[in-house]
Structures are given as C-alpha cells and as structure tokens.
Amino acid sequence: MDSVMLGRIQFASTTIFHFIFVPISIGLALLIAIMESMYVVKGNEQYKQMAKFWGKLFLINFAVGVVTGILQEFQFGMNWSEYSRFVGDVFGAPLAVEALLAFFMESTFIGLWIFGWERLSKRVHLASIWLVAIGTMLSAFWILAANSFMQRPVGFEVHNGRAQMTDFFALITNGQLLLEFPHTVLAAYMTGAFLVTGISAYKLLRKQDVSFFKKSFQVAIIVGLISSIGVALIGHGQAQFLVKTQPMKMAASEGLWENSGDPAPWTVIASIDPEKQENKAELKIPYLLSFLSYSKFSGEVKGMKELQAEYEVKYGQGDYIPPVRTTFWSFRVMVGSGAALIVLALYGTYLMARGRLESPNKWFMRFMVFAISLPIIANSAGWIMTEIGRQPWTVFGLMTTEAGISPNVSPGEVLFSLITFSAIYTILGVLLVFLFVRVIKKGPNETVTAQVHSLDPFDMDKEGGYHVVS
C-alpha cells in the first residue's frame, strides 16, 4: 500500500476513535455542570453526588479524549506536510486559537474541578465545571471552523501556490460552520445524555440507587430530547446547504447517478453499482428529496454523471465521484440512528412526565441501555459521510487528498505508526470500558463505606467527609 492510502487509514482510524470520546466529554461536561448547578441552587446533596459520580466517568473519558487529541494536532504535519504547507496560513489560525482559548481553559479548570472540591468555594467550583463545559464547546467551534474551510473554503486567496487568509471574519462566519457547529455540538450533548440515560436505565432495571438514577435520567432525558430534535432540524439545513456548496457529496449520499427529475424522490435503500454507475434496486419515496434539498415539494437535484462532466470542465481531467456506497450508507445510518433517538427521547420524556420511571417498561429500558451506542454510531457515520463524500478533495476544489501527503515519509514509517497507534488505541478502548464498568457497578455510594476522615485539620472536609485513604 502507498503512503496516501496508509495515511488515510491512519487519519480515519485515529479520528474516528478520538471522536468517540470527544462528544461524550462535551455532553457529560454540560450535564455535570447542570447537576452541580442544581446542587448549588437547591442545596440537595444528591445533586452533588450526581456530579461526582458522572464526573468519574467524565474524567476517565476526558483523559482518553485528550491524549488521542494530541495526536490529531501532530498528524497534520507528520503525515500531511504538503497539505499543512498549503493551508497552514488559513487552517493553522483556528487551531492555534483553539489551543489558546479552549485547551488552556479546559485543562486548567478541569484540574481545579477535580482537585478543588475542598479547596474552592461552592460557586467557584461550579464556575470551574461551567468553564470546562464552555471550553469543550469553544474547542469544537474552532476545530470545526478549520474543518469547514476544507468543506467550503472561504476568506482566502491563493498566492505562490499557497492559500493565504484574507478575511478571518469570513472564516468564522462560514455558512458551513454556522450549521456544522450547532449540529455537532448538539449531537455531542445528545451523546452525553444518552450515555447517562442508558446507564441510569441499567441501574433502574436492577433497582439499584433508584432515586439517584431516576434523577439522573430526568436531567439527561430532557437534554437528550432537546438536542436530538435540534440535531435533526439543523441537519435539514445542512442538506440544503450541501446541495448548493458540495452538490457532488449530496448526489453521492443519495446514490443519484442521473439527475433526479422534478420533483425529486428520496431513495430509502438501493443496491449501488459504482462500476456501472447505476443502482440495481431502489426503494423510493416521492417528493422527499426535493423537500430535503429545498424545503419544498419541487426542484431537481443534480446527479453524479452531470456533476462529473461539470467538474471536468472546471478542474480538468479526473475522477470527482467519491466512494458512493460509503457515502450513501453512512448517511442512512446517521439519519436512522438520529430518528430512533428522537423516538426514544420522546417516549422517555413521556414516561418521566407520567412518573413511571420507577416501574418502567422493561423492554424500553433495555433498549435505552443499547441506545448508548446509537449517538456514537450516528456521530461516526455523519463524519464518514462528510469526509468520504468530499473525496477526492482534501480542501474542496483546491487540493486533492493525494497531493497533501508528506513526500519525505516512507510507507514503512506510516505503517509502523499505524500499527503502534492502533495497538495502543485498542488497549485504551479496552481499559476505558473496563474502568467504566467498574465505576458503574460500584454505583454512586462506593465511597460511603470506605469513608475515613482526614487527619489533617487543614484538609478537613466541611461537607461531612469524602476522604479516602488508600
């Protein structure tokens, strides 16, 4: 295999892995901030216990997210040096701002939050977790600003073979970003929310710490409901934007070889043959693609064949059709998971409103445990569609993925790093699950039995002891 393929596999695998943990961190940070706010406002100890219990999972997850993120920043220069040279002027700025504005904030205040329960006042401690939550959100904004440039380059001019920034404001008001950012962040809130409802459902099924997990479920299901609906609404906006800015990706995600005709039907499933450039069997819903693309029941969507011809005129000879099957199916997996999550959130909220969480429908609660995985699957599928659908471009219309590779790095070196990182990531994944299961099994009250009061008067805990000597 050549460096480009290996580099792509490495980027895909490390990014997908990284982005399992990132949304969980963003989502849990918000939920913990809400829980701790309720503790500070209401003075109910149970909310503090909730912040601490979910905080444990958050920290395990956060650690994996942070360390896998370091690699992301290095990877551009290591594997994609020509890409970095070409776009650094534009792409580097949001990354640097992300580090300055978000990473410092997250990392400093997470330290204050973990170690500050007894050293900070309630309000300052609460402010710390809010700053962590805001930091994770800002981080998302800046990295997505960089990504949006790759999808829809704005605010630049090409000089001496390099993209140079000419308008920073255009970069951060990129239409792509204004949709991609809320979509991604809401999806992250949804991910955190369904993690909490899933674990709570598991505990409620076993009748363990019922009041604790009922409260957790309640907080999370509301966040889950709002965010899952929000994700879908913004997703609709993104489809309309996509038709205008990256029509090829739109056509590929619909498996649309020929122009759709007006009104355009939506293909639910299809057997796609990229060799012959046709679909063998299709199941279609009339009008729906027109609605998805233009919010009305008329309008034609261009097919890949016509777009290929247009791109050849514009960009020269080449194959501008992305891997169609992957783009098509990843879109459907994302939408399907997202729709299922909305239904679950609605029913969960209904159960909560009727006060039936203590004697729940067993099958529903079991499904909620399984539903922990759905947002994670949807997140990955969404990104696979976004990134695979942009191929062969790395920066749409400006630079192909192939041209971005480091010419001075050998395939052997990339293979070596691919193998070692995959191995270490596998170990990390296993350890994380192992630690998660331990924390969940122990439940929120594990520390009560092991309580020992500090012997140091300076470190005496005013709240009644949370000291463990081990």
Add this chain to the structure above:
Amino acid sequence: MLSLNELWFILVAVLFIGFFFLEGFDYGVGMATAFIGRTDTERRVLINSIGPFWDANEVWLLTAGGAMFAAFPNWYATMFSGFYLPLVFVLLALIGRGVAFEFRGKVDSSGWRKTWDVVIFAGSLLPPLLLGVAFASILKGLPIDKNMHMHAGFFDVVNVYTLIGGITVTLLCLVHGLLFATLRTTGDLQARARNLAHKLLFPLAAAFIVFGTMTFVMTDVFKVHGVLLTIVTIAGACAFILSGAFMKLKKDGWAFGMTGAMIALSIASVFIGLFPRVMISSLGHAFDLTIHNASSGAYSLKVMTIAALTLLPFVLAYQLWSYFVFHRRVHEKEHLEY
C-alpha cells in the same frame, strides 16, 4: 520596530520556554517517582503534586505546535514530517502518561499500579529526551532540500551531539521536577527529593559543559550570535551556581526558580542561535528555513497577533491562580485524587 515575523518567532520561543518550564517539572516529577517514591503512597503523593497542573502544562506544547502551524506552516510541516519516528514515540509517551495519571488510582491492585508506574516513568522520560535530541539536531543542521523536505537518516537525528543534548534536557527536567517536589511534599520524601537534586548537579554541569563546547565547535550559532549567546551562557552558569547554593540552604523555592531560569535560558539560547532561521539545512544555507520563507502571510500573522496578545494574559492569569489554589503541600493522609 519588530516585524510580525520576528514577533511570532519570539512567541513560538516563549511558548516552548513555557512548555519546558512547566511541563519540564512534571516530567521531572514523573521520572522522580521511580527514584524517590519508595512506597505506593509516596508515588501517589508525587503524582498528586502535579495532578492539577500536568494537563494544562502539556497544552503549552500543543499551543506551540498550533502557533508554528499558523505562523510558520513550512516550519511546522518540515519539522513534523521530518521527525516522523521520534514524534511517534513522543506521542506514544504522552498518550500513555496522560491516561496513566488518570487510571492508576482507579484500581486497588499492586500489579495495576506498578504497570502504570512504568508507563509514567517512561512517558515522562521519553519526551524531554527525544525533544532534546530533536532540538540539538536542528541546531546542528538537517538534510533539508530545496523543496523544504527533510530526508533525515537515523544518524542525522541520533548521534553523540544530539544524545548529549537530549540527556542535558532530561537531567535538567529531572532536577527541576525534584525541586518542584520539594515544594509540594513534606518530610522524608521532601528531603530525598532535595538530596537527589543536589547530587544530580554534577552530572548536569558536565552535560551542560560538554553540550555547550560541542555546540561551540560543531554548529555556527556562536559565530552568528556570539555576544548574545555568551551573555545567556554566563547568566545560565550563574543560575546554576545559585541553584546549588539555594539547595544547600534549603531555600527550595529559590532553587526551583533558578532551575526554571536555567530551562528558560537554555531554550532561549536554542532560539537565539537559530534566529532568523527556524531550521538549518546541512545541504547548504540556501535551503535554510527562515522566519521569512517559512511564514504565513502578513494578514494571518496580524490576526494571530491580536488573538494571542488578547488571550495570553488571561491564560497566564488563571494558570497562575490555579497554582495559588493548590499551593499547599500534598499529605499522605489526605484524600488523593490520583
């Protein structure tokens, strides 16, 4: 008047100085767990002494990388692709060490904890060693061609000169970390940290002298910036002597300040020696990367300058505040988070 290219060169230098000063001591503490942490509890105390800080300290490296990417894309691209394998190991070390701090205390089993102790030691040793090797090789010059592509063989990066550079940085971080430990621990552990720091002064001096002499002979940096580098070297030597004196007097805070000064001066001298180059080509000075041919456009630098000068004061303020919040020593008997 300072040009923006010069300003960004200085800012990148400042970010690396901040990184080595801050993360330097937590690398040192990480390494020290293997030398002065005799029991599990002592090792825990050491890890907890850097617990609230290490993550934010590491962000200095990420910010330095981000600043290079934004302000000098060619520098970032050449350096990161050129040092491919060393950076793979730096990343492995940083990944292992980061999760080790978080995971170690989560399971109460000696096998589990000892495994993470090894990861913490190796993860704290490798980054200063490898980054020291990398910076030394940059000073010496690397085969960079006319397209700014670096094709370095193993011995271009790893040789006697660069290894001594790596060892110097590692020893410096270790002493710096031991002195940080004296500030956040008590009793026996504190005394052991102070003693070891004092004992390491001799090897550190030897490493400095050998590396300095070789730099004088093997690189052109003293020819280019002789006066300034001589001043920095003398200042560094003074800081060194003072740190030894303060250790003897058990003025740990002052001693720590002096090793911090040594780190700042050492990293500064690397950047002074390079200026206005950012990477030296061993294939001819026409191929050197400089603050001009490696940089972003003027507009981008201007935007970045505004962002950096607005944000850095806040960052410094809340980071300093976090050190103030956790200024008390870590006791064995208290609740240890890690």
